Amino acid sequence: MRDAPPxxxxxxxxVTEADDQAERKFIERLAQRDxxxxxxxxxxxxxxxxxxxxxxxxxxxxAEDMAQEVFVQIFKAIATFRGDxxxxxxxxxxxxxxxxxxxxYLSRRHTDGEDELEPVAERAPLDEAKGVTxxxxxxPDRVVEGYQMExxxxxxxxxxxxDFREVLILRxxxxxxxxxxxxxxxxxxxxxxxxxxxxxxxxKSSVERRMGEKIR
Amino acid sequence: MxxxxxxxxxxxxxxxEPEESLRSMLRGALREEGPAPDVLAGVQKKIRERSGGKFYxxxxxxxxxxxxxxxxxxxxxMLAVLGISYALLSPMVGxxxxxxxxxxxxxLIPAK
Numbered sequence: 001m002r003d004a005p006p007x008x009x010x011x012x013x014x015v016t017e018a019d020d021q022a023e024r025k026f027i028e029r030l031a032q033r034d035x036x037x038x039x040x041x042x043x044x045x046x047x048x049x050x051x052x053x054x055x056x057x058x059x060x061x062x063a064e065d066m067a068q069e070v071f072v073q074i075f076k077a078i079a080t081f082r083g084d085x086x087x088x089x090x091x092x093x094x095x096x097x098x099x100x101x102x103x104x105y106l107s108r109r110h111t112d113g114e115d116e117l118e119p120v121a122e123r124a125p126l127d128e129a130k131g132v133t134x135x136x137x138x139x140p141d142r143v144v145e146g147y148q149m150e151x152x153x154x155x156x157x158x159x160x161x162x163d164f165r166e167v168l169i170l171r172x173x174x175x176x177x178x179x180x181x182x183x184x185x186x187x188x189x190x191x192x193x194x195x196x197x198x199x200x201x202x203x204k205s206s207v208e209r210r211m212g213e214k215i216r
Numbered sequence: 217m218x219x220x221x222x223x224x225x226x227x228x229x230x231x232x233e234p235e236e237s238l239r240s241m242l243r244g245a246l247r248e249e250g251p252a253p254d255v256l257a258g259v260q261k262k263i264r265e266r267s268g269g270k271f272y273x274x275x276x277x278x279x280x281x282x283x284x285x286x287x288x289x290x291x292x293x294m295l296a297v298l299g300i301s302y303a304l305l306s307p308m309v310g311x312x313x314x315x316x317x318x319x320x321x322x323x324l325i326p327a328k
Contacts, residue, residue, distance in 0.1 A: 003323070033270060033271065035272060038231055039256060040254045040258075042255065042259055043256065046252060046254070046255050046256065047252035050252040050255065051248055051252060055246045064253050064255060064258075067253075067255045067256050068258040068259050068262060069262075071255065071259040072259060072262045072266065075259075075263055075271075080318075149241065149244075149245075150241075150244050151245075151247040153241055153242065153244075153245035154245045154246070157242075157246070158243065166301055168242070169246070172238075172239055172242050172243075173242055173246050189265065200238060202236060205244075207241070
């Protein structure tokens with residue numbers, strides 16, 4: 001079963017007072033180390049946390065391991081959550097910070113396992129083409145082109161610095177607001193916007209360089 | 217946490233909403249493939265190990281939902297055991313003997 005996309009959660013939680021009160025009570029139960037409340041929290045957020053981590057890290061096994069670690073850290077630190085932001089924003093912040101630390105650790109150990117870009121034709125045989133980027137494209141060559149583009153974008157994203165990757169994914173994929181980005185990253189609004197602008201520009205030029213054509 | 221180069225945002229750098237192609241390209245490349253894994257059991261195991269068994273120590277609290285079927289089956293089994301025990305043991309029990317003792321005579325102390 002697929003979860004509702006994150007943005008709908010945020011839209012929902014332009015919250016009523018009743019929602020706020022329910023969340024406060026839930027947080028109290030968590031702070032009292034109520035194991036059942038914590039089970040509920042994990043079930044509620046595991047898919048979103050996992051997908052964010054997968055997008056940031058690009059590896060399923062790493063993302064799953066990191067998702068477990070995120071919830072363990074949340075269990076340890078929930079008593080320090082002051083309620084200044086929404087619980088979901090705080091969970092995103094914990095996830096992003098742990099993820100960035102892990103990526104730095106992995107890059108120091110040179111174990112991130114990212115392959116060098118192979119010739120795209122070798123990586124994208126037609127029978128493996130699972131999807132395309134620009135809508136439904138019936139022609140086989142366009143399908144391969146779309147698949148190749150996705151592979152190139154994935155590689156270009158993985159080459160972005162974690163700080164840039166973070167804002168790009170949170171804003172353009174997870175659909176979070178600038179305010180939420182600011183809370184998650186701990187950066188001023190202006191810095192977030194500037195970093196996002198640069199991240200988009202870097203990604204675009206990197207993709208164009210690899211594909212040898214302008215993004216339409 | 218911020219780079220010095222991040223701080224200044226001139227007019228040309230005002231982040232526009234990205235072109236739709238860039239957004240769809242990103243979303244296409246990072247779309248979900250396959251279901252998200254169930255991490256609860258792993259989280260509970262890690263917490264149990266790191267807390268030295270203080271949290272999630274028993275099997276009941278680690279279940280996702282209360283094990284209602286287990287409670288129900290255990291209750292029914294116990295009732296069955298009690299019923300069988302009663303059926304087996306009740307014929308061995310005799311009826312109680314009536315008490316035939318007469319009450320001791322009462323002597324009243326005469327008033328002085």
